Amino acid sequence: MANTTRRIVVSGATGKQGGALISSLLSTPSQPFEIYALTRNKTSKSAIALSSKPNVFVIEGNFDNPSAVFRQVDKPWGFFSVTNPMNAKKEEAQGKAMTKAAVDAxxxxxxxxxxDRGKNSDEDATPVPHFASKFEIEKDIVEKSKLNGGTWTFLRPVAFYENLSNDFLGKGFISMWRLNGNQNKLKLISTKDIGKVAAEAFLKADQAQYKNKAIALAGDEISLDEAAKVFKEETGSTIPETFSFVGKGLKFALHEQLGIMFNWFKTDGFGVDAKQCKETYPFLKDFRAWLRTESAWKK
Known part of the structure; x- marks a missing residue:
């Protein structure tokens, strides 16, 4: 490898964001990275598939022992951090610990x-716990990066298309959306597209567009009625959902993870302009394109 090669650690490497980031980098001619793909299990099928790719080295570890992750990489230059939102307090603690280990390395x-946290994403953590945890991780990254003259890029996506899955939680997501009203517009994005933007953030880290910048991302803004119409046109079926009382039950049972968030969708909502995003990143998929190419219903 040339002396200009930079080593980056990719968390969630076998997930959709991390996987798309790695694929995007590998498809870039003369990409300047050695990629250290972090996984919990090096022997999994997806991890083994990654290890067969050029300039990709699979390392095993997790956010509970961050220093052990970075001890496996000599002089890492970059780190892609994606955290688990199911427990906001744990997410914040693990995210900050990984940042410290990265900077120390x-x-x-x-x-x-x-x-994306609405129109005041830079100042307002919002009442949504797993939005607030990411807000605190952002601030921590800024402070810790100053210690070694490092830089950062924050990607601020909206809700994921992948929440519309053909299973119980996917049907529950639609039912919770409907509780906000059939005309309530929701902004959505493909997780794979987030990974593609992340690749650009590494490839162009020194450019003004990405250096110490936060980038809000959305692929579409659509109401439930509009989404149901597109779904019918593309699949021939009605959009899958469950009873309204199940949606209410999910909001109650998972109040911290889902209830507060769906209430916020109705009262505040994401602030990013989806049309402007697509002007900057034409590859961002709208709902129809996602259904056709990535969803469980793709043909």
């Missing part, structure tokens, strides 16, 4: 997937 550029 000498990482110079961190790309972190946070979330």
């Amino acid at each position: 000498g990482v110079k550029h961190i790309v972190f997937t946070a979330t």
Whole structure:
């Protein structure tokens, strides 16, 4: 490898964001990275598939022992951080610990997937716990990066298309959306598209567009009625959902993870302009394109 090669650690490497990031980098001619793909299980089918790719090295570890992750990489330059939102307090603690381990190891550029928090994303953590945890991780990355002269890029996506899955939780998601009203518009994005933007954030880390910048991302803004119409046109079926009382039950049972968030969708909502995003990143998929190419209903 040339002396200009930079080493990056990719968390969630076998997931959709991390996987799309790695694929995007590998498809870039003369990409300047050695990619250290972090996985919990090096012997999994997806991890083994990754290890067969050029310039990809699979490492085993998790966010509970971050220093052990970075001990496996000599002089890492970059780190892609994507955290688990199911427990906001744990997410914040683990995210901050991984940042510390990355900075202590000498990482110079961190790309972190946070979330769009409406019109005041830079100042308002919002009442949504797993939005607030990412807000705190963002601030921590800024402070810790100053310690070694490092830089950062924050990706702030909206809700994921992948929440519309053909299973119980996917049907529940639609039912909770309907509780906000059939005309309530929701902004959505493909997780794979987030990974593609992350690749650009590493490839162009020194450019003004990405250096110490937060980038809000959305692929579409659509009401439930509009989504149901598109779904019918593309699949020939009605959009899958469950009873309204199940949606209410999910909001109650998973109040911290889902209830507060769906209430916020109705009262505040994401602030990013989906049309402007697509002007900057034409590859961002709208709902119809996602259904056709990535969803469980793709043909």
